[in-house]
């Protein structure tokens with residue numbers, strides 16, 4: 047009973063995801079300069095940007111961080127947004143391999159922006175066991191970052207820019223100044239590699255039937271309708287296989303691969319077409335990580351490993367099969383909570399079913415920083431093929447409805463324990479204290 051109370055309370059207090067299916071990745075055969083995995087993992091937390099702890103930060107929160115970047119970085123304003131906010135460009139390293147990384151082209155997808163600021167700290171860190179790695183990256187790579195490419199959207203915590211355009215469908219028309227900047231930077235650098243950094247919904251599963259959710263989803267996007275695997279797309283897939291090798295230690299079976307249907311208007315697909323080896327990373331969900339701070343850390347790990355793989359060529363030793371072995375993700379494979387086998391009463395009859403609940407956020411407050419999470423009914427019936435962050439066997443227990451259970455509607459019910467005592471009341475998706 048207490049566990050049920052706990053998980054419902056938890057579910058209503060935040061957001062999550064978690065799960066996948068297994069994929070064994072082969073270790074690389076004798077990489078030229080081995081990745082100092084243990085030292086990198088041990089270093090991550092000390093470079094965390096302490097002033098960013100949640101998702102709903104704004105460009106104004108990042109500005110002091112940007113101004114404080116050490117000398118190793120070049121920072122400038124490369125363009126202006128529709129609402130005249132600066133579009134920042136940060137560069138680092140003196141090598142010949144051009145790597146372009148951009149985040150938050152969708153304003154409500156901030157996780158990787160936080161990770162990039164952590165990466166800035168990490169790149170100029172000092173522990174001796176990582177000096178040679180940093181030197182290698184500095185000498186081999188030239189990194190160009192466009193962090194928070196859609197600051198107007200971020201200001202409202204919305205996907206689209208101030209024109210209402212989805213920047214990731216503006217790669218050809220280039221109506222938006224933000225999209226134009228991204229295209230100009232790719233062309234100016236003729237970037238060899240591109241990291242396209244997003245967030246996705248938290249209820250994707252890694253594979254289906256779902257066991258676990260997608261903490262991260264990845265893709266080496268297609269560049270034509272035939273989904274041809276040209277040499278550069280293969281490189282991108284192999285680099286993803288390398289990154290996934292490291293992720294699997296932290297997120298076993300919780301990385302999913304996106305469907306690679308060609309989207310002719312999207313940036314990832316077009317960068318791949320324009321000759322940049324492009325890697326999509328989407329931050330998803332994890333149980334007990336409503337603000338995605340653990341996922342942020344995995345972004346940092348994956349990007350550092352990926353940069354090492356590029357600088358050394360280590361990705362070449364990862365078979366393409368490792369990429370295809372990553373399970374395809376499914377957008378609605380997960381629920382926040384599944385109450386299994388609960389007796390639902392209606393008009394004097396009792397029906398035993400599984401009840402799925404998910405959480406949605408309703409933005410409140412004038413500056414889009416506050417939100418209220420509410421539980422809604424996400425599915426009913428036999429849900430054994432779905433995953434859940436919290437699964438509870440409610441056999442022998444009953445749910446009394448206030449009205450009906452309607453898919454998509456806020457949850458309204460009373461839940462009774464085996465002894466018939468009232469355990470929980472949920473009103474309009476919120477836990478009610480009784």
Ligand SMILES: [Zn+2]
Nearest residue numbers: 152155244245
């Ligand atoms: Zn996105």
